[in-house]
Amino acid sequence: DADVTQTPRNRITKTGKRIMLECSQTKGHDRMYWYRQDPGLGLQLIYYSFDVKDINKGEISDGYSVSRQAQAKFSLSLESAIPNQTALYFCATSAGGVAGTGTNQPQHFGDGTRLSIL
């Protein structure tokens, strides 16, 4: 079984619909992330969470919200989807590391959710 599981893998929906993407992990990591990937733009950070009570906005949080239901679960919501949110979405996890080294820890990614908004 995958360490980082994203559901659904593919979703097609209409403008204005509310959508939730889910991520669960079995790695025991405290840190979880949501990214968006568009062709030619690499990965852009949407939100990240260092524990259940620590949620932070990333580079492109407008139009998105998140919920950290438990250490192992981190969901991303699009309250009212719009076509320019069509993209590939990735969840990732990482360990915290010793003080000051958190960003040196490897990030472990799920296989992504391909979201199309018509």
Added chain:
Amino acid sequence: TQLLEQSPQFLSIQEGENLTVYCNSSSVFSSLQWYRQEPGEGPVLLVTVVTGGEVKKLKRLTFQFGDARKDSSLHITAAQPGDTGLYLCAGPMDTGRRALTFGSGTRLQVQP
């Protein structure tokens, strides 16, 4: 805002050729990571470099961190079709974000 620029954007080569891809910034990074992403999958970490001038080797892949810690390169010797993928570099965001910023990637195609 710290930006990572990767070049080239696309590279198509024949099996057995050597290649180098670059990751550059005007900012100093405390560390840089390289990931490879294959179609239909998430990125997978290849290496982390943390010391200016550091060189790390992973089989036919050689990673170098610039002396000033503003740039990094990935050299592949005798490329194979299995090296095909999107290569991404990433480094810590500005102080306070405690997260990574990613470059836009180099898409490598190795033809048999």
